[in-house]
Amino acid sequence: MLSFFTPIEKTKITNLAIGSFDGMHLGHFELFKHLGKNGALFVIIKDEKEALTPKYFRASIVDFPLIFCDFLQIKDFKGKDFLEFLKQEFPNLKKIIVGYDFKFGKERKNSAKDIQNLSNLQTIIIDEFKIQNKSVHTSMIKSLLKKAKVKEAKNFLGRFYTIQAKIIKGQGIGAKELFATLNLLAKDFFLPKDGVYATLVKIKDKTYQSVSFLGIRSTDKKFSIETHILDDTFISSNANSVELSFIDYIRANKNFEDLSLLKTQITKDIKRAKEILGT
Numbered sequence: 001m002l003s004f005f006t007p008i009e010k011t012k013i014t015n016l017a018i019g020s021f022d023g024m025h026l027g028h029f030e031l032f033k034h035l036g037k038n039g040a041l042f043v044i045i046k047d048e049k050e051a052l053t054p055k056y057f058r059a060s061i062v063d064f065p066l067i068f069c070d071f072l073q074i075k076d077f078k079g080k081d082f083l084e085f086l087k088q089e090f091p092n093l094k095k096i097i098v099g100y101d102f103k104f105g106k107e108r109k110n111s112a113k114d115i116q117n118l119s120n121l122q123t124i125i126i127d128e129f130k131i132q133n134k135s136v137h138t139s140m141i142k143s144l145l146k147k148a149k150v151k152e153a154k155n156f157l158g159r160f161y162t163i164q165a166k167i168i169k170g171q172g173i174g175a176k177e178l179f180a181t182l183n184l185l186a187k188d189f190f191l192p193k194d195g196v197y198a199t200l201v202k203i204k205d206k207t208y209q210s211v212s213f214l215g216i217r218s219t220d221k222k223f224s225i226e227t228h229i230l231d232d233t234f235i236s237s238n239a240n241s242v243e244l245s246f247i248d249y250i251r252a253n254k255n256f257e258d259l260s261l262l263k264t265q266i267t268k269d270i271k272r273a274k275e276i277l278g279t
Contacts, residue, residue: 002089005056006065008040013065015039015095016086019102023052024061026158027099027129027136032064034097034124040065042086044074052138052157054188057164079105083119095122131156148193148249160200160245163189165225167240179266181213181226182242191225196250196269198276201227202243208234211266211273212244215253218262228266230274248276 017031021043032041041064048054059066074082082104087093096119102112116123129136136156144153145161153161165184182201194215201210212227227244250272256262 003068004065005059005068006040008065010090011092012038013040013090014092015097016042016090016093017064017097018042018044018104019099020044020046021053021058023138023141023157024058025052025136025138025141025156026131027126027156029158030126030129031097031099032062034095034126035064039097040067043068044071045069046071048188050190051188052141052161052190054164061159076106079110079114080118081105083115083121087119087121093121095124097124097126099126100128142190145190145192145246148195148197150192150197150246151248160247161192162243162245163191164241164243165189167237167242179228179263179270181228184225184227184242184244186225186244192246193249195252198247198250198273199227200245200247200277201229202245203237203239209273209277210244211250211269212246213253218254218256228270230270230277250276 015035015038017035017039019028019031019042021028021041032039035041041058041062043058043066045055045068053061055068074085077085086096096115098112098115100112102125104110104115110118112123112125115121132155134140134156141153141156141161144150144156150161163186165186168183168185191214195213197212197214199210199212201208201212209230210227211230212225214225215223217224225244227242250269254265256265
């Protein structure tokens, strides 16, 4: 069963870019350049845990219609059967766009070069895409994020790495004895290396400069994501969720014996975040 995130008539689709497209990085955008006005993304969904762009978040990054297909639905299709499935679902399909390393069919037996022979559909195969002589892949971007290299990851994503997070109830210590923070829960998103970052937080339609902490809290030894908004005019929000963008890494996490030492360090972090963000 296909899931159409964007309402669109199947008969209007003539071009499909096929892949998992986790990350929606610049390598993927090389495929999207060939879609045209009647194009759509055919997104094959596998394991969505720790994704750079979990399922529907992809829609916030591109303007093309998104069609989701559960991998389990097609995993036993032979190569020709998969292509016939696409032609039946999209009767006016004329062109397929895939990456050079695209595999399909049961046990991944078919490669991108087999598409045209098996389907008579025009096939565009995008060559390996490199930036700074590095091949752009989701796994490479994740590796950078795990090393806290968020600025470098931006070069391959084409944007700051961003997660969606739900606002949850915190300990209440920050507002009383330290600095007020938004406590966040990010489900399914891949998280950068633990530490303190200069960030931007989007609440509803407004974006604020902020400093964010990821990791094990000194106060209760539990993992948390906390964001302190640097805008003094910000008081509170009734929003349920935010988008958090990682701009630059400030420091690794430390353990503090008392709150006064922690407050001193956070004050330094705020100063550094303001320098990075140009406040």
